[in-house]
Amino acid sequence: MKKGEHIEGVVASVAFPNKGKVICDEGTVTVKNVIPGQTLDVRIDKVRNGNAEGTACAVIKESDIVDESIRCEHFGRCGGCVYQPVRYEEQLKLKSAQIEKLLAPVGGDYIYEGIKGSPEVAEYRNKMEFSFGDEVKDGPLSLGMHKRGSFHDIVTVSGCRIMDGDFRSILSATLDYFKNSGVTFYKKLAHTGYLRHLLVRKAKRTQELLVDIVTTSQLDTRAEKALLDGYASLIMDMVSDGRIHGKVAGVIHTVNDSLADVVQSDRTDILCGQDFFYEELLGLKFKITPFSFFQTNSLGAEVLYDTVRSYIGDTKDKVVFDLYSGTGTIAQLAAAVAKRVVGVEIVEEAVKAARENAALNGLDNCKFLAGDVLRVIDEIEEKPDILILDPPRDGIHPKALPKLIAYGVDRIVYVSCKPTSLARDMAVFNENGYYLEKAAAVDMFPGTANTEVVALIDRKG
Numbered sequence: 001m002k003k004g005e006h007i008e009g010v011v012a013s014v015a016f017p018n019k020g021k022v023i024c025d026e027g028t029v030t031v032k033n034v035i036p037g038q039t040l041d042v043r044i045d046k047v048r049n050g051n052a053e054g055t056a057c058a059v060i061k062e063s064d065i066v067d068e069s070i071r072c073e074h075f076g077r078c079g080g081c082v083y084q085p086v087r088y089e090e091q092l093k094l095k096s097a098q099i100e101k102l103l104a105p106v107g108g109d110y111i112y113e114g115i116k117g118s119p120e121v122a123e124y125r126n127k128m129e130f131s132f133g134d135e136v137k138d139g140p141l142s143l144g145m146h147k148r149g150s151f152h153d154i155v156t157v158s159g160c161r162i163m164d165g166d167f168r169s170i171l172s173a174t175l176d177y178f179k180n181s182g183v184t185f186y187k188k189l190a191h192t193g194y195l196r197h198l199l200v201r202k203a204k205r206t207q208e209l210l211v212d213i214v215t216t217s218q219l220d221t222r223a224e225k226a227l228l229d230g231y232a233s234l235i236m237d238m239v240s241d242g243r244i245h246g247k248v249a250g251v252i253h254t255v256n257d258s259l260a261d262v263v264q265s266d267r268t269d270i271l272c273g274q275d276f277f278y279e280e281l282l283g284l285k286f287k288i289t290p291f292s293f294f295q296t297n298s299l300g301a302e303v304l305y306d307t308v309r310s311y312i313g314d315t316k317d318k319v320v321f322d323l324y325s326g327t328g329t330i331a332q333l334a335a336a337v338a339k340r341v342v343g344v345e346i347v348e349e350a351v352k353a354a355r356e357n358a359a360l361n362g363l364d365n366c367k368f369l370a371g372d373v374l375r376v377i378d379e380i381e382e383k384p385d386i387l388i389l390d391p392p393r394d395g396i397h398p399k400a401l402p403k404l405i406a407y408g409v410d411r412i413v414y415v416s417c418k419p420t421s422l423a424r425d426m427a428v429f430n431e432n433g434y435y436l437e438k439a440a441a442v443d444m445f446p447g448t449a450n451t452e453v454v455a456l457i458d459r460k461g
Contacts, residue, residue, distance in 0.1 A: 071085040078145045127202075141178065195215055212251075214256050292349075321377075
């Protein structure tokens with residue numbers, strides 16, 4: 001095989017996170033964003049040391065596990081979902097097999113409990129961040145998700161199947177409104193333009209909505225006020241005429257002049273209503289603001305946290321450390337039956353929210369500390385009986401792992417949003433007298449390649 005050559009092959013298997021093994025007459029090629037069973041036209045992009053990598057240019061024959069009746073109109077162009085047209089029971093089989101294969105080298109004789117599906121497969125997302133831009137250079141205004149493989153092109157995803165129906169209505173109305181206004185979107189390279197993002201959130205239990213329009217400050221103050229007042233009125237009118245079925249808690253304007261292409265706030269103004277709502281999860285109440293960290297699948301989160309709670313086991317008279325605690329969801333679930341819970345989180349806004357939520361739920365045995373786990377655990381005099389670890393995608397910092405192991409706790413519950421990181425960290429635990437007792441996958445993100453894993457790690461002897 002040579003670079004630039006096209007070959008025809010069949011996807012034999014797909015490893016996490018969606019790296020396909022394509023078999024052809026000439027050998028095997030690694031191709032991303034494919035589905036097992038597809039026959040593909042593949043362009044060879046790289047050949048090194050006998051290993052070939054390529055790009056799928058066309059599907060010659062579709063896989064038997066694909067159901068065309070559920071295919072999203074944006075699939076393939078939008079960079080979000082890679083398994084979207086795959087029948088859900090087949091998605092679960094595929095993801096479960098990927099996790100089992102990842103954990104096999106480090107799991108020993110552990111119990112793999114399989115994968116738990118999401119209660120909702122469609123319209124499960126309670127939060128979306130859309131970007132303003134264009135799909136082709138100098139084309140009409142778009143509002144949606146990044147095109148697959150592109151940092152600049154934006155696909156308007158008004159038919160997206162994994163987001164709430166109200167989000168689709170708000171996206172379409174917002175795009176039409178700002179198209180007619182004549183204002184421009186922010187161009188990242190030139191650092192000019194006004195429109196940046198649209199952020200929408202919805203509480204599953206209360207059906208309350210937050211709508212946050214994110215812009216730069218590059219517009220005349222008087223013109224901006226008229227534009228945003230009109231936008232807030234549009235959103236409220238959509239409730240009145242039935243285009244929005246939920247209740248709008250607030251319409252917000254966030255100013256972001258950062259050069260980075262992320263949704264962040266230099267200033268936030270309330271256009272109408274308020275800048276928060278409350279969501280309920282497993283009997284607890286949580287205050288949600290536009291920038292709160294909260295699982296994007298509310299009902300799936302209940303499955304995840306219920307699994308975590310069962311793995312934690314008996315916490316009576318025990319001190320629990322919840323490290324990488326976010327807004328304290330797991331900590332508060334543990335606090336209901338523990339002697340004391342200490343949460344550590346590097347994001348100060350999340351720590352503030354965790355403290356507010358603990359007070360909201362009447363929990364006085366939770367303590368939340370702001371800072372890097374690597375450093376903060378050296379400052380805590382108290383020692384844990386149980387560790388709960390819910391690190392970011394890259395897993396636990398290599399220098400923090402020895403410190404956690406030195407606690408010598410009998411039980412560790414590890415919640416992983418990137419199973420390859422869990423497998424890497426598990427190898428270190430194995431070397432230091434710990435073993436994997438059991439693990440379960442939880443599908444929080446149907447249609448995508450992502451899967452959460454909950455692992456119970458015990459000390460040998």
